[in-house]
Amino acid sequence: MSMVYVRFRLDHPIFRETLRQVPEAELQWVRNTPTSTGSRLLFWASVEDGDAFRRAVADDPTVEEVVRTIPVDDRYLCQVELTESGTDTDLYPILLDTASVVRDATVTVDGWDCHFGFADSAAIARFFDTAREQGIDFEIDRVYEPRRSDDFDTGLTAAQREALVTALELGYFEVPRTEGLETLGEKLDISDTAASERIRRGTRSLITNVVLPDIESADELSGQ
Known part of the structure; x- marks a missing residue:
């Protein structure tokens, strides 16, 4: 039996207060590491x-300690206890216990x-x-x-999908461009920098999950 994939949104308490204080922020999960405590x-x-x-983050009630915050280009790599x-x-421990993945x-x-x-329907239910x-x-x-033959997943988050669709509707992708990042940010109620980040991440997801697999499939069919 193949793995079952689920797209969903959680109103999870972890980082809830952080995002209320800094609503323009977007966090991308990397991994959880269970510790003795x-x-x-x-x-x-x-x-x-x-800053x-x-x-x-330091004041968030779900965060005990900010272990490190490392600036990398226009992002920060953060680890918290x-x-x-x-x-x-x-x-996350449920995913570990059921051989499921993020x-x-x-x-x-x-x-x-x-x-x-x-891993299966029982893991989803749990x-x-x-x-x-x-x-x-x-x-x-x-x-x-x-199913490779009749299904694929774009890898887009809901926020990235909304940003790309809104950008298309506004004419952001037109040549010449009719609206810029400032207008897109206003439409999404985020800053123009955050809007740019969502567009770039969304585009990368589409290339990674749709364009590259399609090229690989074409190469396989052509015998390359």
């Missing part, structure tokens, strides 16, 4: 005001946009039953088993 979380942060973001309450609501998890002020691969028991609201967008 709880859990450490590594993630990328795309944010304009790094404001660090203060918000979760508090007891953060660890108690962390759903394909993508992006955190914005609207919540956690997740794309997970579950994950969402636990979320419900902990009072974590969720909304499932899509459940599917990928």
Whole structure:
């Protein structure tokens, strides 16, 4: 049986207060590391005001300690130690226990946009039953088993999809361009820098998940 993929949004308490303080920030999950006292979380942060973001994370009730914050180009690589309450609501151990995986998890002020691969239907049920028991609201967008012949996944988060569609509707991709990043940011209620970041990340996801596999398939068919 193949892995079952689920796209969904979680109203998770981890980083909720951070994003309320710095609503333009976008966090990209890298990994969780269980420790003897709880859990450490590594993630990328795309944010304009790094100082404001660090203060918000340090004051977040789900974060015990900011272990490190490393600037890399226009992002920050961050690692935090979760508090007891953060660890108690962390759903990652369920994925480990059920041989399931995180394909993508992006955190914005609207919540956690997740794309997970579950080992089977029992793993899905356990994950969402636990979320419900902990009072974590969720909304499932899509459940599917990928088939190379008739299905593919774009890899886009909901925020990236919204940014790309809005940009297309505004004429951002027209030649010459009819609207710029400032207008796009206003439409999405984010800064022009954050809008640019979503467009770039969304475009990268489309190339990685749609264009490259299509080229590889064509090469295989042609015998290259």
